[in-house]
Amino acid sequence: MSAREVGIGIIGGGLMGREIAAALERWPALVDHPVRPRLRAVCDLNPAVLPWFEQIGSVESLVTDYHDLLADDRVDVVYVAVRHDLHEQLYVDTVRAGKALLAEKPFGIDEGTAERIVEAIDDTGAFVRCSSEMPFFPGAQAALRYLASGAVGRIIRARSAFLHSSDLDVTKPINWKRQARFCGEAGVMNDLGLHAWHLPLRLGWTPRVLSAALQDIVPERPGPDGTLVPCDTWDNAALRGPVEHELGEFVLDVETKRIAPGNKNTWLFEVEGLDGGVRFSTADPIGVELFRVIDVPGSGSEQSWQRIEVGSQSAWPTVTGGIFGTGFSDAILQMWASFLAEWAGELADRFACASPREALASHRMARAALRAHAEGRAVAPV
Ligand SMILES: NC(=O)c1ccc[n+]([C@@H]2O[C@H](COP(=O)([O-])OP(=O)(O)OC[C@H]3O[C@@H](n4cnc5c(N)ncnc54)[C@H](O)[C@@H]3O)[C@@H](O)[C@H]2O)c1
Numbered sequence: 217m218s219a220r221e222v223g224i225g226i227i228g229g230g231l232m233g234r235e236i237a238a239a240l241e242r243w244p245a246l247v248d249h250p251v252r253p254r255l256r257a258v259c260d261l262n263p264a265v266l267p268w269f270e271q272i273g274s275v276e277s278l279v280t281d282y283h284d285l286l287a288d289d290r291v292d293v294v295y296v297a298v299r300h301d302l303h304e305q306l307y308v309d310t311v312r313a314g315k316a317l318l319a320e321k322p323f324g325i326d327e328g329t330a331e332r333i334v335e336a337i338d339d340t341g342a343f344v345r346c347s348s349e350m351p352f353f354p355g356a357q358a359a360l361r362y363l364a365s366g367a368v369g370r371i372i373r374a375r376s377a378f379l380h381s382s383d384l385d386v387t388k389p390i391n392w393k394r395q396a397r398f399c400g401e402a403g404v405m406n407d408l409g410l411h412a413w414h415l416p417l418r419l420g421w422t423p424r425v426l427s428a429a430l431q432d433i434v435p436e437r438p439g440p441d442g443t444l445v446p447c448d449t450w451d452n453a454a455l456r457g458p459v460e461h462e463l464g465e466f467v468l469d470v471e472t473k474r475i476a477p478g479n480k481n482t483w484l485f486e487v488e489g490l491d492g493g494v495r496f497s498t499a500d501p502i503g504v505e506l507f508r509v510i511d512v513p514g515s516g517s518e519q520s521w522q523r524i525e526v527g528s529q530s531a532w533p534t535v536t537g538g539i540f541g542t543g544f545s546d547a548i549l550q551m552w553a554s555f556l557a558e559w560a561g562e563l564a565d566r567f568a569c570a571s572p573r574e575a576l577a578s579h580r581m582a583r584a585a586l587r588a589h590a591e592g593r594a595v596a597p598v
Contacts, residue, residue, distance in 0.1 A: 219249060219250055219251055219252035220250060220251050220252065220560065221251075221252050221253075221254055222251050222252070222253050222254070222292050222293055222556065222559075222560075223253075223254055223256040223257075223290045223291045223292045223293070224240060224253045224254065224255045224256060224257075224291065224292075224293050224294075224295065225255075225256060225257040225258070225259070225285045225286075225288065225291035225293070225294045225295070225315070226255065226257075226258045226259070226269075226294070226295050226296075226297070227258075227259045227260075227282045227285060227294060227295070227296045227297070227298065227306060227310075228259075228260060228296060228297035228298040228320075229258050229259070229260035229262075229265040229266060229268070229269060230260070230265065230297060230298075231297075232297035232320060232347075233258070233260070233265075233295070233297045234268060235545070235548060236295050236297070236548065236552070237255055237258070237269060237272055238545070239545060239548045239549045239552055240253050240254075240255050240552065241255075241272060242545075242549055243549075244535075245534045245535050245536060245549065246532055246533070246534055246549070246553050247532075247533040247534060247535060248533070249532065249553055249556070249557065250556075250557060250560045250562040251556040251557065251559070251560050251562075253293070253552070253556060254274040255269075255272055255274050255275055256274060256275065256276050256277065256288070256290045256291055257275070257276065257277040257278070257279065257285045257288050257290065257291050258275060258277070258278050258279075258285075259278075259279045259280065259281070259282045259284070259285040260280065261280055262280075263280055266278040266280075276290065277290070282306060282309070283309075286309060286310060286313035286315065287313070291315060292315065292316060293315060293316040293317070293318070293556070293559065294310045294315045294316070294317050294318075295317075295318045295320075295347075296310060296317065296318075296319055296320060297320045297347075298320070299392050299398050299399075300322060300324070300325040300398060300399055300400050300406055301325050301397065301398050301400075303319065303320070303322075303323060303324045303325060303329065303333070304324050304325070304329040304332060304333055307319050307323075307324070307333045307336070307344075308332070308333060308336040310342075311336050311337055311340045311342035311344060312336065312340060314340070314342070315342070316342060316343040316344065316559055317342060317343075317344045317345075318344075318345055318346075318347055318552075318555050318569070319333075319344060319345070319346050319347065319572075319575075320346070320347045321346055321347055321348060321406075321409070321410040321411070321570075321575060321578075322400065322402075322405075322406040322407070322409055322410055322575065322578065322579065322582075323346050323410070323572065323575035323576065323578075323579070324575075324579065325399075325400040325406070326400055326401060326402065326406075326579060326582075326583070327576070327579040327580060327582075327583050330572075330575060330576040330579045331576065333572065334572050334573065334576055337572055343558075343559050344572050345555050345558070345568075345569035345570060345571060345572070346410065346569065346570040346571070346572060346574070346575040347551065347569070347570070348410050348411055348414040348551070348569065348570040349544070349547040349548050349550070349551040350378075350411050350414070350483040350498065350547060351414055351415055351418070351567060352530050352531055352546075352547040352548075352550035352551045352554070352567065353496070353498060353501060353530065353542060353546075353547050354502070354526045354527060354528060354529055354530045354542050355496040355498075355500075355501065355502065355503065355504045355526050356415070356485060356496055357530050357531060357567060358496070358504045358524075358526045359485055359487070359494045359495075359496045359504060360415070360567070362492075362494045362504075362506065363419070363487060363494065367491060367492040368487055368488075368489030368491060368492045368493060368494065369463070369489040369490040369491025369492060370461075370463040370464050370466075370489055370490045370491070371461055371463065371464075371466040371487060371488070371489045372466055372467075372488045372489055372490065373466055373467045373468075373469070373486075373487075373488050374416065374421065374459075374466060374467075374468050374469070374485075374486065374487045374488075375468075375469040375470075375471070375484070375485070375486045375487075376412045376413070376415055376416055376468075376469075376470050376471075376483075376484070376485050376486075377412060377469070377470070377471035377472070377473070377476075377482075377483070377484050378408040378409075378411040378412040378471070378472050378473070378482070378483050379471070379472075379473045379476035379479035379481075379482045379483075379484070380408070380473065380474045380475075380476065380479060380480070380481060380482075381474075381475060381476050381477050381478055381479045381480065382474075382480070383433075383434060383451060383474040383475045384475050384477055386434050386437070387438060388437060388438075389437060389438045389439070389440070390437040390438065390439055390445055390447055393407055393449075394437060394447045394449050395446075395447070395448065395449065396448045396449050399449050400449075401586065402450070402579075402582035402583070402585075402586060403430075403432075403449030403450030403451070403453070404449065404450050404451055404452060404453055404472045404473065404474050405450065405453045405472050405581075405582040405585060405586075406582065407472070407474070408472035408473075408474075409453075409472055409578045409579075409581065409582050410570060410574075410575055410578045411472075411483055412470045412471065412472050412483070413470060413574075413577070413578040413581055414570050414574065414578075415485055416459075416468060416470065417574045417577050417578065418570075418574065421459045421461075421468055422459070422577070422597065423455075423456075423457025423458060423459050423468055423581075423597065424457060424458050424459070424460060424596065425457055425458065425584075425588075425594035425595060425596050425597075426455050426456070426457040426581065426584045426585055426588050426594060426595055426596075426597050427455070427456050427457065427588050427593070427594040427595075428453060428454065428455045428456075428584075428585035428586075428588040428589040429453070429454045429589065430450045430452070430453050430454075430585065430586070430589040431450065431451055431452040431453075431475075432447075432448070432449070432450055432451055433451045433452065433475050434447055434451060434475070435447055435448070451473070451474045451475050452471075452472070452473040452474065452475055452476070453471065453472045453473070453585060454469070454471045454473075455469070455470045455471070455581065455585050455588075456468070456469050456470075457594070457597075470581070479499070481498070481544070482497060482498055482499045483497070483498045484496065484497035484498070484499070485497075488507065491508075492506065492507050492508055493505075493506065493507030493521070494506055494507070495507075495521070498544075501541065501542050501543055502525045502526055502527060502541050502542060503523050503524070503525060503526075504523070504524055504525075504526055505521045505522065505523050505524075506521070506522050506524065507519070507520070507521050507522075508520060508522070510522075527539050527540065527541075527542075528540045528541060528542050528546070530542070530546070530547070530550045531550050531553065531554055531566045531567045532550055532553035532554065532557070532566065534546075534549075551569055554566060554567060554568060554569050555569045580597045580598070581597050583597070584596065584597035584598075
C-alpha cells in the first residue's frame, strides 16, 4: 500500500512534544496505514530544548516563534503541547493558518476558551481532535467491545479514574500545572479530566446532575528559590452523578487525583452490571477482568471476576506479535494512527480520537463540579 506523506509540525517541545516525536519515528510498526507522517518542523520558545529534535532525520526547521512554523508550507498537521493558558491563542492561530490540529487536553484553560476554540474550528472547517490516548490501550478496546455486546446487562455502576501520586511528596517544587493562572481554576480536572471523561462521554454517559468533592491537599510548594509559594489548584476531585440509560439509571463515578498513593499514571475503567462486568486498569496493561456467575464443580454457582490477557493489538494493526505486551507509548502511537487515518478519511469503524465537542463537554463537567463543590449540592452539567 502506498502511503500519502504528511508533514507534521510540533509546537511545544517539552515532555509531550518529545513523546510524540518519538512515536512518529515508530510509524513503520503500523500495518497498511494510509498516511506516512514526517516530522518537519518543531517550535519551542526555549531554544535549549530544540537540539534534541536534530536527531530526527526528517526535521528541517527548528524555530522559536510559532508563527514561523504555521507559515511553513511543508507542515500540514500541527501538534500543540503547551501550557493550558496558551491553548486558545495557539489552537485558534493554528486552525486559522489552515492546518489540521491535534490539540492537547484540556483544550483551553476553561469552558469559555474551549467554546471559542470550537467556534474557530467551525468557522474554518479545520480537522481537529484532542489528545487522549488511554482508550487506545488494547484492554480498553476489549472493554468497549464487551460493553457493546450487551453482556453487562443493566448497569449498576461505572467508574473512570485517572490517578497520580507524585504530589504526595510535599517538597516537590511548584510548576505551571499547580498554579491556577496557568493550569486553570479546575486544577486536576483540567490536567486529567479528559482522560477520565473520554470513554463515559463517548458512550453517551452524561450525568443528569453532578456532585463533587474537591480537595486542595497541599496549598503551598517550594518555588524556584526554595521558599514556599501558593499551590492554588485542586489536587483531587471525586465526581458522582446518575446517568440515564435505556435499561435503567446507574451511578457514574469520575475521579481525577494527583494524590492517590501508589498510582504513578493510572487510568482505570470499571463497569458493573446485573449480568456481567468489566474492569481495565493501565496498572495491568494486558489484563482485563470480566465478571460472570459461573458453575464451580462441586460447589454450584458462584460470582467470579476472571482475568484474561489481551496482548498487543489495539485499534490499528501493528507488526508487533499479538501475544506481546503494550504500554503508554503504544497507546500514543495508536492515537496518532487513528487521528491521521480519520484526517485522511480512512478511519472506517475504528475508535476515533476525542473530538473538540467531547473536550468541551469535559470542561462542562469541571464547571459543574466546581459549582457543586462550592454550593454543596448536585448541579446539572449543562
Ligand atoms: N496526553 C497526555 O498524556 C499528556 C501528558 C502530559 C501533558 N499533557 C498536556 O500537554 C500539554 C503540555 O504539557 P507538557 O507536560 O508537555 O508541558 P512542558 O512544560 O513539558 O512543555 C511545554 C513546552 O512548551 C514550550 N512553550 C511555551 N510557550 C510556547 C510558545 N508560545 N511557543 C512554543 N513553545 C512554547 C515550553 O518552553 C515547553 O518546552 C498540556 O496541555 C498538558 O496538559 C498531556
